[in-house]
Amino acid sequence: MAIASEWLDRVDPGTQRRIKGLRLITTYGIAAMLGTLLGGSHGSLSGTLLGSLAGGFALWASVFEGQSTRASSSRDLALMCVAAVAGAATMIGFSPILDRTGWPGAELTLVTGAFLVGYLKRYGILGAGIGSQIYIGQLLAYGAGLKRADLPTVAVAGVIAAVAAILPRVLSGPAEHPVLAQPLDSIIAANGGASRELRMGLQAAIAALAIVLLNHLVRLEESAWAITACTYVIAGTTFGTIDRVRRRIIGTVIGVPLGLGCLPIALHAPIVAWALAALAMIIYAMALPERYDIACGAYAFTLILTLAVSGESSAFVLASRAWETLIGGAFGLATALLILPLGNPARKQAIRIARD
Template sequence: MTPTQQNAPDRDRLSEADVGTGARGGALSVIAQWLERIDPGTHRRIKGLRLVTAYGIAALLGALPAISHGLHGAWALSLLAGNFALWASVSEGRTIRRDSSRDLALLCGAAVLGAGVMIGLAPLLTGRGRPGPELTLVTGAFLVGYLKRYGVLGAGIGSQLYIGQLMAYMTRLTTADLATVGVAGLLAAVASIIPRLLSGPAEHPAVALTVTPTEDEMPALFMGLQAAIAAVVIVAMNDMIGLEESGWAITASTYVVASSTAGTTERVMRRIVGTVVGVPLGLVFLPLAIRAPLLLWMAAAVAMVIYAMALPERYDIACAAYSFTLIVTLAAAGDHSWVLLAARAWETLLGGALGLVAAKLVVPRRFLRFGR
């Protein structure tokens, strides 16, 4: 056998390795091109990483015994702080770090205020023959739409007021927990501001996320009324037939309302598609909740980065990513009830459908548009 013949197998193996490397390189190139197409300049990816970082810092600070010691309802501190920081970071949309830091502090304060409103009104709405504390969410639903007339910060404050109400409702907080809510707001402000200061000029808000302020309050008023009326219907349904997760239905009906009937229809359809895709995908990952919870949290973090990247222009992908994140984080936190998870999924679809009905029946805005 000649030296050339002896080296032939080596050449064959080398060729196969080159092909494998080329295939992997081609796959990575396709992924890189896709990311650049939906997120040119990596700005949204940086924001996605900032969301995850803010949530992680706030949740970890809330879990420290040195901070939570002596607080009534300390078990909820980490949950409250993490969600306040996360959604404040989602709503913030400034270019200058100083302005961003100011807005983040205000947004976290709005979440605290919203939680305080729920805590104050819940006892008045609880009891035999009363609608229930979820009726408070109607006020938050109205403000989510109405405050959009004041631009990015107004829209964010409306959303954070609702988030604060929702978190207080879900965790069943009482007046004894007000100090915990206040501490959660402080932790959230710190946890959300620090990553924004570090991201610096590398991050720019997406144009599609902005809302143009307007002196004409009618479109915003109609949006608020539609969201509020859909929320009232859900409260009535909960009172009559009982819903497992009425808060999720109200949330869905609130956030699908857009500045026109056509816009609301599009958002509802995209939310349905996202929920139908994201929830089953999250259920597939449920076995990891027991075997590898760390991998589950890592998957949730990646999904939130995708959420930030897709939110401005691909609401369906954003909803799928958030639905997936919601399912897997609930499972990672120990909530493995398929009945409860399924209820949250179908009641989210119910809320979206009621939001669409409200948009079509309550002062339809076919020709009124402002911002996006």
């Protein structure tokens, strides 16, 4: 316990990240519980589906939110929940239309979300969060196989998610302080301009489209996981993308086997499995700002456990998380190197300042 306490104090000396991690699991729990209870009391809504959507919308809105005051945080959380609803609606609306082309419409819809993840970063923290939430909404709708009849469920899930995300943030109050961007990041933004975010969006979209083509030729087990990986490894510089690919692969190939090793716990003691998943999400929140590899490993572990508890019994499908991440990372890296590569204006600016 002493060693663990020392490690926590070293990684998170101000306890803010631990508080955010606790807020993440609290938010998810409230949203999933409210959704399940409300769905169970109304025959027109599915409790399981409503709880899953609300929990996902609220969880990732809380992850992407990074404001310093309760009022601005509440505003951003509400907007990001709306963005998640919009993303799910685009999947429901566009997927059948794109299916008529002979290509998988759901995966093609994810390509549009991948573009927005990078492009909307030009509008700062809120823009980045909205872009990611649109993609998350698409991804959740894709995984649940939602149809037009599910649109009311999606809308209700968005309302529940907003309430569940805002309440813990209001209660955490000044105890939370988001990790501020490094000065070099602001230099990148100032020198890169809109063209940098546009190129990031195009890189992610092209990599995602290449994965759709690969899936059309060689059936992938979970192509959405590969698309997600290539989307989120794209960084503001080519070097940053290389680093994120390396860290995401390392984290995933460690987290997935750990999760598979805990499958007996998920099958025979689901409460313990949920507790382990909650602990992993706290580690995820603590590691995300600086240790992307640990964060990816923690999330991969959480995903394997939660899927197993939710009824996914195929070890092959669960293990595919690892190689789908490898595929997505490889495609993301290839586009970063070959398609509109991004230099590092921060480094050039630092050199120019040093010379002056």
